[in-house]
Amino acid sequence: MSALVDLVTSLSTARRAAQLYPPVHPSYREAMDTMVATVASCTADGTGFVLNIHEGRLYAGSQVISSDAPAVASLAKSMESHRVESLAFDPAFAAPDALALAEVLNLRASASLSIEEELAARGVTAIAVGVLADDDHAQRAEREERREQDRALYRQLVAALRVVQRDVAATGSPNLDQAEQMVGGIMSRLLEDDAAILGMASLNAHSEGALFHSINVMIYALTLGLGLGLSEDGLTCLGIAALLHDVGKSAFDLDDPEQAQAAEALHPKLGAEVLARLEDEDPATMLVAFEHHMGMDGSGWPDRAPDYITHPYSRMVAIANRYENLTKRGDTGSALTPDRGIQQLIREAGRTLDPTLTRLFIKSLGVFPVGCVVRLSDQSVGVVCATTAELLAPRARLLFDEHGTELEDPVDIDLTEDPRTILEVVDPEALDLLVADHL
Ligand SMILES: [Fe+2]
Ligand SMILES: [Fe+2]
Structure with missing residues (x-):
């Protein structure tokens, strides 16, 4: 086992050397020589051996290489990002092979890069590469299927509403x-x-904007509720309340400007009246309908006494509602990008919006929320597909390479580990991109 850890460590050292030193540098030569020597000791019985990866762990044959050495985790990650399932070493492995392997694993992973082809181009015959391509394909097909099911759920909810x-x-x-x-x-x-689900909240339909708005507000409110650690009962109540927050508008024809104006002023009270009539409903549902336009600083409507305190769910829905309105693409197409929407919420926190809940909302969504289209420092473009522990470094699904060419197979990268950083947020419409199609 220790010989295997030595081999992996020497490969890691060789990769670092290939990044830092020119080939004539003594440290570089030393790293390559060590690697050749460790491969030689692992293939001493003349049979060669295989390093392979399964569910993120590195194996030699069927034996897991368990070690805290960072080199083991780093090689596993590198193989995964290059879609390499296995590396088979031949006893004939020599210095030029070590050099080529170190170089090739240092290349930036992309859908168009094949480690197998890169090694072949460098004349390497002592390493055979097994590719993970089929798994990727299956994963993508699964994701497509889930997306279809989620869309169906969304459509059912639109119909129910x-x-x-x-x-x-x-x-x-x-x-x-x-x-x-x-x-x-x-x-x-x-x-x-x-x-x-957050990706779907970027969906919009002009003809039934009000229904989509309500569902999206519910998704954002639930995300905040999850961040707050609400119980399942609490989440259900919050979700229903968010879904029905604008139910008071139902009695109006929103296409008629006069009625739309009246609806805006009257819907909190009318909605509360409708929901108060339902015996089984939690009173919070009615309160959210009544209070979601009340600002923390006494602004908003309906009028109330100066010492009136709103329900916490009303404050949560007010934040979700504000964010949805800021980022929703209306007929004029003048929506804010998600990051700008977040910046605007920061400005309003402590004035109209509850500051603690707004902070938590931003923590749940990230500074670059899911669905944000971002240009990275190498000019490639992707869509944020998950948040990470680091607010400024989410996971992104790369859709266009550094030359602006659309990738056939999008690649997911974790910006906490990738050297690239986010340069700017791009308007998806400028790229003719429907974000929800890529999440
Ligand atoms: Fe409203
Ligand atoms: Fe609303």
Whole structure:
């Protein structure tokens, strides 16, 4: 086992040397020689051996190489990012092979780069490369399938909410059973894969903007609720309240400018009245409808006493509602990009918005929220697909390479580990990109 760790460590040293020194430098020669010597000791019985990777762990044959040596984790990561499943070393392994391997593993991983071809181009015959390509393909197919299922869930929720709106307009007393069931579905998917659900919150439809708005506000409110550590019951209540926050608008024809104006002023009170009639509903649902336009500084509406205190869920929905309105692409196309939306929330925190909850919302979404299209320092472009512990370094799915060519197979990178940084946020419309299609 220690010979294997030595080999992996020597490969890591050789890679570093290849980055730091010219080939004539003594440190460089020494690193390559050490690597040749360790491969020689591992292949001393004349049979060669295989380094392979499975679920992020490095194996020699079927034996896991368990070591705290950073070189082991680093090689595993490098093999994964280059879609290399295995490296088989032949006893004929010599210094030029060591040099080529160190060089090739240092190349930046991309969908168009093949380690196998790069080694062959350098005349290497003593290393055979096994490729992970099929796994990638299966993963992508699975992701596509999940995306379709999530979209179907979203469409079902739009349909359920449409029925609620019709009920309100017709009888003033909606049946919420179906919508509540759907909220449960979205919530469990949010727990499984928040990026996929947050990605859908960038969906918009001009014809049914109000329905999409309500669902997106619910997704953002639930994300905040999760960040706050609310119980499942609490999340369900918050989700329903967020979904129905604008239910008071249902009685109005929002295409008529006069009615739309009246709806804006009256919907908190009307919505609260509708929801107060429902016996089984948590009173918080009614309060959120009534209070979601009330600013913390006494601004907003409806009018209230100076010492009036709003429900915490109302403050959460107010933040989600504000963010959705800021980033939603309206008919004029004048939406803020997600990062600008976040910056605007920071400005409003402590004035109209609850500062603690706004901070938590930003922590949950990240400074570059999921769905943000970003240009990286090498000019490649990707979409943020997950947040990480570092606010400024999320995970990104690369869609265009550094020359602006669209990648056939998008590559996911973790910016906490990748040397590239985010240069700027790009308007997806400028690239003719529908963000939700790539999450
Ligand atoms: Fe509203
Ligand atoms: Fe709203």
